[in-house]
Amino acid sequence: MVIALAFPAAAADAGPIAGNPLIEIPAGAFVFGRDDGPENERPRRALEGRAFAINRTEITNRQYGRFVNATGHRPAFYANHPILGLDDRPVVGVSWGDADAFCHYYGLELPSEPQYERAARGTKGDAFPWGDAPPDETRANSGADVCCSGDARDGYAMTAPAESFAAGASKEGVLNLVGNVWEWTRDLYAPYEGGTAPGSAGPYRVLRGGSWNSDPDHLTTTYRLAYDPEFRFSANGGFRCVRSTP
Incomplete structure (x- = not known):
């Protein structure tokens, strides 16, 4: 499957999720x-990473709906919302x-x-997927300057289509790794090795x-938000998947 992008992109394959290819991230x-x-x-340090592949976009309502239909899993809480539930928007x-x-x-x-x-962040620890320039209306779907209200300066009062904001893509061509929706990781919240224990x-x-x-303070590639894994009512939280190298 050939993916046509307006910026340099890493190798991609179609992957198992229709319409959401996996982008290869090298070791x-x-x-x-x-x-x-x-x-x-903290602390800042260099790690040696294995190769993996990550979905080019957040998982959309259309993609999550196919999973629900195939498995009988419960629908997303906002599946029928007039904006948040649109097929091309990230599932929340x-x-x-x-x-x-x-x-x-x-x-x-x-x-x-x-x-x-x-x-x-790429390999050099950039503050944003596109580099170190601050976010603007062409690069990320974000909120007001004071936490935590949405606004439509970037064209969207709430979520944007998962294919939006090509100017904010990572160097490998992955979209919306900052902005649009928070993304679940598989990790438990804990201090980094050598860091200070979290307050909670x-x-x-x-x-x-x-x-x-x-707001801008939360819109970086390093910000960590500890969250209740059972909570499913967030209108601004979604996810994407990876294929890890053994």
Whole structure:
């Protein structure tokens, strides 16, 4: 399957999810974490990563609906919403378990935090998928300057189509790794090795990437949001899947 993009892109294959190819992320060293942000993002260091492949876009309502129809799994909470439930928008209103079940049905899994950062930051630890320039209306679907309200400066009051914001793509051609919807990772929330213990404890999972109602402080490739994995009523939380190399 050939994917035509207006920017340099890594190798892709169709993958098991119709309409959402997997983009190959090569093995190698990359920067993880940062020392000039919130305490829970420290320390900055270099990791050696294995190759993996990640969905080019967030999972959409259309794709999640096919999974529901095939398995009988419960629908997304906002499946019938006039905006959030549109076929081409990222699915929202799913718990961590819902997202995990979807990925495993297709032989995939949710990304780890290091996988998310490598896909979003490249190898040199960029602040954003496109580099270090601040987000603008052409690169990301984000919210007001003060947390946490949506606005339509970027053309969308809430979620945008998953194929939107090509100018904000990563160097490998992955879309919306910052903005549009927060994305579940498979990791439990915990301090990084060598970092300080988080202020709250509990079996939280980590969301990454910010969303359509995120202010600039939350809209980076390193921000970590601890979240209740059972909660499925969020209108700004979705996911994508990865295929990991053994």
